[in-house]
Amino acid sequence: MSTVLATRGVSKYFSGIMALDRVTLEVNAGERVGLIGPNGAGKTTLFNCILGVLPVEVGEVELNGEDITSLPVHHRARKGIGRTFQQIELFADSTVRDHLVIAYRANRPRWAVVHDLLTLGRPRPEEMEASDDVLELLGLQGLADEPVERLSLGQGRLLEVARTLMTNPDVVLLDEPSSGLDRRETAALAETLVEIQAERGFAVLLVEHDIELVSSFTTRSYLLDFGHLLTSGPTEEVMASPEMRAAYLGTAVVA
Amino acid sequence: MILAVSVVTDFFQAVLQGVPPGTVYALVAIGFVLTYKTSGVFNFAFGAQAFASMVLFHKAADEWGWGTVPAAILSVLIFAPLLGFLLEWAVFRHLRTAPPLSTLVVSLGLTVAIPSLVTILLDFSPKSGSSPHGVVPDGRTVRYDPFGVYPFSRDELVATIVAIVAVLGLAALFRFTPVGLMMKAVVESPRMTELNGISADRVSAGAWALSSFFAGLAGVLIAPRFTTFSANEYFNIMVIAIAAAAVGKLVSLPWAFGGGLGLGVVIALVSTFLPRWTDEFAWLKPVQENVLPSIPFVVLFGVIVFVPGLRKAIGSSDPLAGVDPPRQNVASVITSAGWMFLALKAVLLLGAVAVVYTQADRTWTLLVTQAVAMGIIFLSITIITGLAGQISLCQGAFAAIGAFAVYQLGEVRGMSVLVAVVIGGAIAAAVAAALSLTLRQLTGIWVAIATLAFAFFFDAVLVKQSWIGGDSLARSRIPRPVIGTIDFQDDSNFLLLAVIVLAVCALGVYLFSRGTTGRKLRALGGSEIAARSVGISPSRARVAAFALSGFLAAVGGGMLVIGQGSVNYGTSFVPFLALFWLIVVVTFGVRQPSGAIVAAAFFILFESVFLKGEIFGWILRGEDNIPSFFPLAPDWRYILFGLGTIQYARHPEGVLAMSAAKRRARSERRAADKVVVDSAAELGTPA
Numbered sequence: 009m010s011t012v013l014a015t016r017g018v019s020k021y022f023s024g025i026m027a028l029d030r031v032t033l034e035v036n037a038g039e040r041v042g043l044i045g046p047n048g049a050g051k052t053t054l055f056n057c058i059l060g061v062l063p064v065e066v067g068e069v070e071l072n073g074e075d076i077t078s079l080p081v082h083h084r085a086r087k088g089i090g091r092t093f094q095q096i097e098l099f100a101d102s103t104v105r106d107h108l109v110i111a112y113r114a115n116r117p118r119w120a121v122v123h124d125l126l127t128l129g130r131p132r133p134e135e136m137e138a139s140d141d142v143l144e145l146l147g148l149q150g151l152a153d154e155p156v157e158r159l160s161l162g163q164g165r166l167l168e169v170a171r172t173l174m175t176n177p178d179v180v181l182l183d184e185p186s187s188g189l190d191r192r193e194t195a196a197l198a199e200t201l202v203e204i205q206a207e208r209g210f211a212v213l214l215v216e217h218d219i220e221l222v223s224s225f226t227t228r229s230y231l232l233d234f235g236h237l238l239t240s241g242p243t244e245e246v247m248a249s250p251e252m253r254a255a256y257l258g259t260a261v262v263a
Numbered sequence: 264m265i266l267a268v269s270v271v272t273d274f275f276q277a278v279l280q281g282v283p284p285g286t287v288y289a290l291v292a293i294g295f296v297l298t299y300k301t302s303g304v305f306n307f308a309f310g311a312q313a314f315a316s317m318v319l320f321h322k323a324a325d326e327w328g329w330g331t332v333p334a335a336i337l338s339v340l341i342f343a344p345l346l347g348f349l350l351e352w353a354v355f356r357h358l359r360t361a362p363p364l365s366t367l368v369v370s371l372g373l374t375v376a377i378p379s380l381v382t383i384l385l386d387f388s389p390k391s392g393s394s395p396h397g398v399v400p401d402g403r404t405v406r407y408d409p410f411g412v413y414p415f416s417r418d419e420l421v422a423t424i425v426a427i428v429a430v431l432g433l434a435a436l437f438r439f440t441p442v443g444l445m446m447k448a449v450v451e452s453p454r455m456t457e458l459n460g461i462s463a464d465r466v467s468a469g470a471w472a473l474s475s476f477f478a479g480l481a482g483v484l485i486a487p488r489f490t491t492f493s494a495n496e497y498f499n500i501m502v503i504a505i506a507a508a509a510v511g512k513l514v515s516l517p518w519a520f521g522g523g524l525g526l527g528v529v530i531a532l533v534s535t536f537l538p539r540w541t542d543e544f545a546w547l548k549p550v551q552e553n554v555l556p557s558i559p560f561v562v563l564f565g566v567i568v569f570v571p572g573l574r575k576a577i578g579s580s581d582p583l584a585g586v587d588p589p590r591q592n593v594a595s596v597i598t599s600a601g602w603m604f605l606a607l608k609a610v611l612l613l614g615a616v617a618v619v620y621t622q623a624d625r626t627w628t629l630l631v632t633q634a635v636a637m638g639i640i641f642l643s644i645t646i647i648t649g650l651a652g653q654i655s656l657c658q659g660a661f662a663a664i665g666a667f668a669v670y671q672l673g674e675v676r677g678m679s680v681l682v683a684v685v686i687g688g689a690i691a692a693a694v695a696a697a698l699s700l701t702l703r704q705l706t707g708i709w710v711a712i713a714t715l716a717f718a719f720f721f722d723a724v725l726v727k728q729s730w731i732g733g734d735s736l737a738r739s740r741i742p743r744p745v746i747g748t749i750d751f752q753d754d755s756n757f758l759l760l761a762v763i764v765l766a767v768c769a770l771g772v773y774l775f776s777r778g779t780t781g782r783k784l785r786a787l788g789g790s791e792i793a794a795r796s797v798g799i800s801p802s803r804a805r806v807a808a809f810a811l812s813g814f815l816a817a818v819g820g821g822m823l824v825i826g827q828g829s830v831n832y833g834t835s836f837v838p839f840l841a842l843f844w845l846i847v848v849v850t851f852g853v854r855q856p857s858g859a860i861v862a863a864a865f866f867i868l869f870e871s872v873f874l875k876g877e878i879f880g881w882i883l884r885g886e887d888n889i890p891s892f893f894p895l896a897p898d899w900r901y902i903l904f905g906l907g908t909i910q911y912a913r914h915p916e917g918v919l920a921m922s923a924a925k926r927r928a929r930s931e932r933r934a935a936d937k938v939v940v941d942s943a944a945e946l947g948t949p950a
Contacts, residue, residue, distance in 0.1 A: 082799055110779075
């Protein structure tokens, strides 16, 4: 199994405060990996470092064996990292279809002006086809022409996933997909995620508070607290580990 | 040895000479930082507030005969804080959670509205030849020379001392009382502050009153430096002060003070020593004339582009922002309002053009032609602000590039003026793209300030170069084009040509906004981080938008001067006017091309039709029936449109889209009522 995404000794400081301390993790092709830890552990910071939203002070980020530490966000995205957001980030005043079309097009930047003139700005046939496929995969068919303002939170999250699928990612970073959803919605989301992951075969790095979702979805997990990687291994073992209890219940750190 | 001594003496003389203007810049910079720090508003209107106090001071001191001290008390201690309080209460309180760009536009609106409003309300018309004076008698003539190098005038001494005292007082207020902390807390999160039992409204009102007091103080103290009573002078001082404030990233009071002082001294040093070097090095000669006026703008631009971390300094986010409904973006879809509506608009426009083409006299034809050319320029604002969500304050410079290209290529070199228009457009597109590349790391307010710096640099330096504006400023006779057998010397023919160019440009804007780059820009406007994380490059899309915007502005500028037959840079393209363009377009709707076109019609025709009362002449059949209080002062357009931006901040979609939305809501309501009535009828019960 080849490594898709890796961080090697990544450290990050916010005005002297250490947010990440030499974090090293690996995600293999097609693997579902969890990243767990209490609030303020540095999970989202690590996501931002992987995607390039935040610069990394020490260490490297690798994608498919290539060092991408100094690339800007959009280059990393085109090379195969997708992501969703904890507080959903959709494009206001756009339809569901618009989201998918632009994500598809941003990764195939050739002859844009010529195409625009030929189609007068309407989506091209291959874009319609690709977006229809993704919508069907996520069970969003019928919502293609809805403005995003009319979507529910759960649908919005699915749309984020759909949007990132349009870029054909090798690895998707999911940032707390269950946040704001109730149990039933979370269960439905988990089911959908399992299905699409099986179908498309991308790797997933999942940040999540919902223990059930992490347990059911991931096979392997990393436990992060105060910027340190405390432990890693198969998800059940990490869940059962003393470090896990210490991190969440706040007793003295177990050596 | 003697030479060395004289250099040292001159050096000190220059430094001392730079201190009084430096402290004044510092005072404005500090007031400016104060507003920014305590209200989060990048307040361009600060200069206008200063101007308002200065006007009241002179009105009271000279015309009402109050004497300078009571006049100063009235204008600085009473009026200035009241004005700040009023602005906060009536305007900025309601915009606390609005996007920074909206508040920026509102402050630009107030910048043009306040000076006109104050001048009209106070009926302020200084005698010709009179110039502003200071608070002490004989301020200009009595001089003191404490160091034996440079004699300070009384005005300069008063300004320096008062400024230093005011700054120390402010520092003490922030250091020893909780006021400063409370103000910072309100900027960070008004709701969080209120949860701690502090009234955000009161703190914010207090902050505005305090900073407005500084504006008034600066306004009265600077006055003797100027020879005329002009709001433009105050706007220019503002730009210098922004440069000073930018040194401290807009948030540091000590750095703003140091920046202002430093800028004053640097300007004095350069103006002392540069002439000597040019004696030795002849090639410096042409530079000399241009360096001095450009220093503040070069500093401002340089600080913005080169100081790292400036981007991060801005934009704190409210931890409680999640409880708000998602806020409207400045940029958004260029909506397709339905074919019927579009067709109706097109028919109306064509009808209007047809009436003008067949009926109007020469004056009106030329006026409408101007409006059409202006419409092309305004489309550039639709692209850059409406679609790309960036505020550019240098569209006047781009338009002027088009005008100068027509002059240099068409008139001087005898090229076809229409070819010259296209070349001018290409040059402006290249300049705009280069500018945007330089600024690619920046967004929001910083782009606005940097483009403003560029506009002023263009205005102060480039326009005067013989190969750019040069001789056209004195005299120009731009020829009209001839295509085949059609001679556009005929005004009506030229009007048709302008309408065709406008239609092509509007179609281009429409296609651009629906095309790939338009989609990218919309995505970036919706969520920059999400757009980047699907692979959209923000700088590429924005460079494209800037380039197209520069092209449109230049084509419009070129058409404008061909229509007028001459280049009138001073009345058509100066930075202050370009700022007003933005305001007008934003008021009417910056998202649709139609907004730009209607805005242009209003901008050009407003004065003739409404302010001169011409419209009543039409309604009441006859010029004699125009009510006697017409013509109104042309200043009213500044006031109306300036205040119009306030309504923009609450409804960013603009007047046109707002009325369309209201119409839609009404018809939906009617349809809903009808359904209720129908279903009630089916049930056989009275509705």
